[in-house]
Amino acid sequence: MSVRIEFKSNPDEDERLQILEPLKAYNAEKAGDGLSEKFAFFVRDENTDAVLGGLHGRILYRWLFIELLVVPEQARGQRMGSQLMDRAEAFARERNCVGIWLDTFDFQAPEFYRKHGYEEFGHLDDYPPGHQRLFFQKRLMPLVK
Helix, strand or coil, rough: CHHHHHHHHCCCHHHEEEEEEHHHHHHHHHHHCCEHHHEEEEEECCCCEEEEEEEEEEEECCCCEEEECCHHHHCCCHHHHHHHHHHHHHHHHCCCCCCEEEEECCCCCHHHHHHCCCCEEEECCCCCCCCCEEEEECCCCCCCC
């Protein structure tokens, strides 16, 4: 077989999936089906039904990943973020997840996550330059030995 490397700026979703599919097959062969499930909790305007924020994530290999958490400005200071986190944790427990993980920037709300029982397990300096990207986890089950 002859192969080559080709560069493309801004590939479309179909092209991304062409790279992802062989990786998913390999991972399933080694670790089993990750039983991927996307989910979201939406914060909507009660009058217009417009989405103002919410929490979006995915469960994979029995870990819930919080990809996005946005609390609309008008709902801040009213425990909306805590309610979203509590719902995500309840959902993770319903799905028998080992734990929850997420990443955030140092200028966002790392203390919010610590307050909710999350522990930092890593960081990336200068992402963006002068800041850190932080990685947090909260185990819901003990380590398997």
